[in-house]
Amino acid sequence: MPEISITRARTMIRKAIQKGHELELKPLSVVVLDAGGHVKAFEREDGAAPGRFAIAQGKAYGAIMLGMAGTAQMARAEAQGYFMNAVNGLFGGQVIPVPGGVLVRDKRGVVIGAVGVTGDSSDNDAICAAFGIEAANLVSEI
Template identity: 60%
Template sequence: MTRITLEAANRIIEVALATAAEKKLKPLAVIVLDAGGHAIAYARQDGASPGRFQIAGGKAYGAVMLGLGGRAQMARAEAQAYFIAAANGALDGRLVPVPGGVLVTDASGTVIGAVGISGDTSDNDEACAVAGIEAAGLNAQP
């Protein structure tokens, strides 16, 4: 697969939200972006604050634009805060460099998009993203 289809994006969202329900997490927002950082699909559970769209989007956007999952971005920010600050400026302040932004790759390892989730702890957000990505038959790189 060279891109994330709408069907795959909806599957990612469906499983991510089902995983959140199983774990009894706070209401989530989930966004799936293509490799160019454009939204394919988005959902916000009842009770999730409206700002979650921008936060989930920033997690996914940072992942796809930097080629680094949110966990790797956070490590980079801790080691080289000036780099993440500069990258955030270059990308119009759209980065949210924490877990919950997960790269999506195809079987060959090519980045085909990213998933961003916001609403619970960053670790829980990331776990839901990974579950959704894997359920869609794709590979996750947190």
């Protein structure tokens, strides 16, 4: 099974944070999960709240476990809140169904992980995650 190397995970984090600086966003926290939902790498910028790890992880974890990015999860939660509530119960409340949880695909389209970004608006978080993923020469699904 293809996986995200630590070098690519670090690139994704560095570039996501760089994009946040370019956009003059609030301090970001970025996590990279592998295809099994396990943490590959994480970084929290100076000034970011300490609880941001759990939020970033929840955004990325939902993307991996459901096979759908945060934007699609949010649409599903709005249309079928009962479904997302049930799913979140199954996963111990670890799913945060909002933009900022972005699937990582290889060039063949295989999901190999997810990036979760938090710290600014969910839409801005998703932009930064996608930028980091694409900077690592992988494909993002917002």
